[in-house]
Amino acid sequence: MxxxxxxxxxxxxxxxxxxxxxxxxxxxxxxxxxxxxxxxxxxxxxxxxxxxxxxxxxxxxxxxxxxxxxxxxxxxxxxxxxxxxxxxxxxxxxxxxxxxxxxxxxxxxxxxxxxxxxxxxxxxxxxxxxxxxxxxxxxxxxxxGVPGFNKQFVVSLLIFVTVFWLSWRRHTNPIILILASGIVGLVVYSIGEC
Amino acid sequence: MYWKLFVSFWKIGTFTIGGGYVMIPLMEQEVVDRRKWLTREEFLDYLSLSQAMPGIFAVNMATCIGRRLGGFRGVVSAVAGNILMPIALILLLAVFLRYFRDNVVVERIFMGLRPAVVALIAAPVFRLAKSAKVTWTNCWIPVVAALLIWLLGVSPVWIIVAAILGGLIWGKFKKVKS
Structure with missing residues (x-):
């Protein structure tokens, strides 16, 4: 079905x-x-x-x-x-x-x-x-993340604004932006967790 | 002939990352310069036709070029070549990522990716607004469309239908006036 x-x-x-x-x-x-x-x-x-x-x-x-x-x-x-x-x-x-x-x-x-x-x-x-x-x-x-002053929301906003700017103004290759954001996520969210 | 079409579009589909428009230069090089199947003018005609018609741009291009070179069988060869590799790769990744979904490393990577993807969808809005000739007098059209979909949950299908009707009426009106 x-x-x-x-x-x-x-x-x-x-x-x-x-x-x-x-x-x-x-x-x-x-x-x-x-x-x-x-x-x-x-x-x-x-x-x-x-x-x-x-x-x-x-x-x-x-x-x-x-x-x-x-x-x-x-x-x-x-x-x-x-x-x-x-x-x-x-x-x-x-x-x-x-x-x-x-x-x-x-x-x-x-x-x-x-x-x-x-x-x-x-x-x-x-x-x-x-x-x-x-x-x-x-x-x-x-x-x-939940809006407010917490780690995930602040990091997400920073990533959003940076990627938006680079893609709109600098025409940076989306693959590079996605890969870089993935690495940033892995690093930032791993700090203080292990 | 069909085999060559298939191979050419296989190449175009496999070696372009990031969507249909990235394919244009590779397609032009393959179809116009290397194989000499089309003149540059024909290529440009097909380009605007593929952009105007509904559907996926790259598949529309493959349909045009396949049809021109080898009729219906040409269409099948070009389209199949174009989408074969992307579908196979996505399937592999889909099965693989589902298996690792709850992995903490994968989750952290995706926590970084998600805001980036939303930004990548938002950025072309401004780029496209320029090439679609959105001005101060007609910018209410995309704004109203976006608000209807976002806040009232109207299906984009109705927006498209309304746009087609609006364009039709506007065109008739202009024709009568001139």
């Missing part, structure tokens, strides 16, 4: 993704965390970390990993999780590929069409809001 629901959910995610992997993150999060409760927000954040660090399109990586986690979280065996991940990643590409094939020649003839251009212009602007919502929804206590 979960496999069928995964398939339908990721079909929907695929066809409503406009503007790349980050906007797909907003849709996947809405479906797997908010709507279906297949995983917690912090589990989803972990999935995003891995998806950004490993090769391949981020959307495919996130779908694969989220499909696996959704199934295994229900207590089902790992092989069913593998099946779930394959179903999720195939479902997410099927409709866009079909749409792409259908409009392949049509769109190139209608590229100057003002109506088509207007739709894409509004879509591009709207998607910015979608991505902002994904980031806002990930600002959770599980990921940042």
């Amino acid at each position: 979960i496999l069928i629901r995964l398939f339908l959910t990721f079909l929907k995610i695929g066809i409503f993704t406009f503007g790349g992997g980050y906007s797909m993150v907003a849709l996947i999060q809405n479906e797997v965390v908010e709507k279906n409760g297949w995983m917690t927000a912090s589990e989803f954040t972990d999935i995003l970390a891995i998806s950004q660090m490993t090769p391949g399109p981020m959307g495919i990586n996130t779908a694969t990993y989220a499909g696996y986690t959704a199934v295994v979280n229900l207590g089902l065996p790992a092989w069913e999780g593998v099946l779930g991940s394959l179903i999720a990643s195939l479902a997410v590409i099927i409709l866009p590929v079909v749409a792409m094939l259908l409009v392949f020649s049509w769109l190139s003839h209608h590229k100057g069409n003002p109506v088509v251009d207007s739709i894409f212009k509004v879509l591009r602007i709207t998607v910015v809001g979608l991505i902002a919502a994904a980031a806002l929804l990930l600002l959770t206590q599980e990921s940042f």
Whole structure:
């Protein structure tokens, strides 16, 4: 049953993704965390970390990993999780590929069409809001710690501000930022614990 | 031919970390310069088409190029090549990390990672706002969209549907005026 629901959910995610992997993150999060409760927000954040660090399109990586986690979280065996991940990643590409094939020649003839251009212009602007919502929804206590003057919250804020700045202003490679934050986490949280 | 398509996209999928747009230079080099399958103009056309259409950018590119070179079988070869390695790697990691989830070292690493990942999602908002031509007069659109999703729990699907309808009406209106 979960496999069928995964398939339908990721079909929907695929066809409503406009503007790349980050906007797909907003849709996947809405479906797997908010709507279906297949995983917690912090589990989803972990999935995003891995998806950004490993090769391949981020959307495919996130779908694969989220499909696996959704199934295994229900207590089902790992092989069913593998099946779930394959179903999720195939479902997410099927409709866009079909749409792409259908409009392949049509769109190139209608590229100057003002109506088509207007739709894409509004879509591009709207998607910015979608991505902002994904980031806002990930600002959770599980990921940042309980707000206040405690170690985890202060460290999390410092990491957040630094990474945000480096990524926005300096275009620092995300892989380097993720690796560095992991090392910082390991070092900072190990001090005073052993 | 199909085999070459598969290998080229396997390479593109396997050696780019960090999402679809990082693939563009490698794809261009492979498809335009090395294999000479497309001219640079065609490549740019497919690029804008893939960005405009729904779905994953890299997969859309693979679909276009596969279709152009080898019809439906070309599409299957290019897309399969593109996603094979990423899926296999993620699966390996997913199984492995689940096993070590309660390990204290892994947990500490992830405690550092989580705020960084949220920052990495937040940063492109400002970069994209510029390239999507968000201005003072239309910035209410992304702001309202974000607030609806964040505070009222509206599904992004409805936001996309509303944006398509809004764009359609706006386009018709502009056409009538001119």
